[in-house]
Amino acid sequence: MSDTTHHPHHQQLIGLHVNGEQYEILTEPRRTLADALRHDLGITGTHVGCEHGICGACTVLLDDAPVRSCLMFAAQAEGARVRTVESLSDGRELSDLQQAFSAHHALQCGFCTPGFLMLAEGFLAERPDATKEEIREVVAANLCRCTGYQTIVEAIDDCAAARRRVAPTALAPAQDD
Amino acid sequence: MKPAAFTYHRARDVDGATRLLAELGDEAKLIAGGQSLVAMMNFRLARPRHLIDIGGIDGLDHLRTDAGGALRVGALATHHAVHTAPPDRLGPGHAVIRDAMRWIGHLPIRTRGTVGGSLAHADATAEWCLLATLLDAELTARGPGGRRRIAARDFFHGYYTTALEPHEMLTEITFPRPAPHAALTEFAERQGDFATVSAAVSLDLADDGALRGGRVALGGVDALPVRVPEAEEALGSGAPPGPETFARCAEAAAAAIDPPDDANGSAHYRRTLTRTLVTRACEEAMAR
Ligand SMILES: Cc1cc2nc3c(=O)[nH]c(=O)nc-3n(C[C@H](O)[C@H](O)[C@H](O)COP(=O)(O)OP(=O)(O)OC[C@H]3O[C@@H](n4cnc5c(N)ncnc54)[C@H](O)[C@@H]3O)c2cc1C
Ligand code: FES
Ligand code: FES
Secondary structure, eight states, rough: OEEEEEEEESOOOEEETTTTTTEEEEOOOOOBBBHIIIIIIITSOOOOSSSSSSTTTTTTEETTTTEEEGBGGGGGGGGGGEEEEETTSSSSSOOOOHHHHHHHHSSSSSSHHHHHHHHHHHHHHHTTTTTTTHHHHHHHHHHOSOOOOOHHHHHHHHHHHHHHHHHHOOOOSSSOO | OSOOEEEEEEOSHHHHHHHHHHHHGGEEEEEOTTHHHHHHHHHTSOOSEEEEOOOOOOOOOOOEOOSOOOEETTTTBHHHHHHHHOOTOOGGGGGGHHHGGGSSSSSSTTTBBBHHHHHHTTTTTHHHHHHHHHHOOOEEEEEEEEEEEEEHHEEEETTTSOOOOTTOEEEEEEEEESSSSSEEEEOSSSTOOSSSSSEEEEEEEOOTTOOOEEEEESSSSSSSSEEOHHHHHHHSSSOOOSSHHHHHHHHHHHHHHHOBTTTTTTTHHHHHHHHHHHHHHHHHHHHO
């Protein structure tokens, strides 16, 4: 099998699958996924705060798992499904998670919100039966300088509870004791 | 764009990766999960001219317990995969490893960061480095010249330096024996940060509950994770497992170390943390 090589400064063709659509972009290998989304695709819902993994504003889903899009290069996302905050709503109505954030006042300036939404979306998909304590620990991944975390935790917990009422799930085994 | 320009290579297999490493020389770096490397590149603390992406190599993310009780973890297994591994692959004998994962960063770091990347990066407080030291892990490396196995005690050389040769790549880490009565705990300024001090203890308990000995390992008190024989002596003295023995063990650990004095904590503070964390790790190990 052959290894592939892309040269610096040379633009390289990268295929990205974002929110259900396939794109091809011409960019340098050092383009992060966050920058590729924002600058090459114009999908600007994903925010960029620190660019070294601390704030979580850039969180997106990669094959359903929450990841920091500033800590990977666009080329590393080839062959994976990327989901950004734009995928949550159908364009007319907000998703249940977004509505819960609104109802609980889980945002003020909103800069951090896309990251928190995608973190919660990925986490709840894997652990629909998450306890409030687990939610509290998970949102520690991201920084919010306005709201305080209480309302964010409540929004996510409320959304999870509502989803459970609609589609009751078997209680998943606890990961931690 | 924050990082310096580089040439991107995608390795299809281990031979391809090590061959590229050998061809490209010092200017090349492997990238696995990127959770340490990309942050360093965004700061331009690292400016590799060539990146060799090993993330797509098949068959290196395995996780299984052998019939003999050894746990084998592929270098590309993520922290999250270990955290959520089914019990038939990672059983109660290695629960300390599963439970340690919650201390590593946060969920979106754990979904990308890999076991091999953590060990190769060799942060003095990284949980994988402490686990490897505590449990006498064996690391498998492949290079252009073939395969070799390195004991954890020979692997870590100091701050961010290891026994890996420039053209070698880690492929697997093996934890040779189950450690059913073991625990890792730590203190960090904020949830998910690298620890200021971390402590891990494995107790050797007889079937009748008698304490036959134990191991104590610390992170954040030296340039590499260390075992503390002085503290282990307290566990092997024939004394019953309980508060007094654990307090003597913790006291011996705090006395034996010569911790750094820096912005993350004074030497005195680290010593105090060591005392508390070793006690806590003993209690948690005992409670298993
Ligand atoms: C916000 C944040 C918090 C974090 N908190 C913690 C924490 O509390 N504890 C902790 O342990 N870690 C923490 N990390 C780091 C994380 O665990 C990384 O996953 C890990 O350090 C490196 O793994 P990686 O796969 O991402 O490696 P990479 O970043 O891809 O590579 C790291 C280094 O290892 C080399 N390398 C990678 N794979 C191999 C291999 N198979 N063989 C040889 N060399 C290899 C690379 O060349 C590079 O030099 C944190 C990271 C962030 C961003
Ligand atoms: S911008 Fe990615 S974590 Fe802050
Ligand atoms: S709402 Fe402003 S940073 Fe979170």
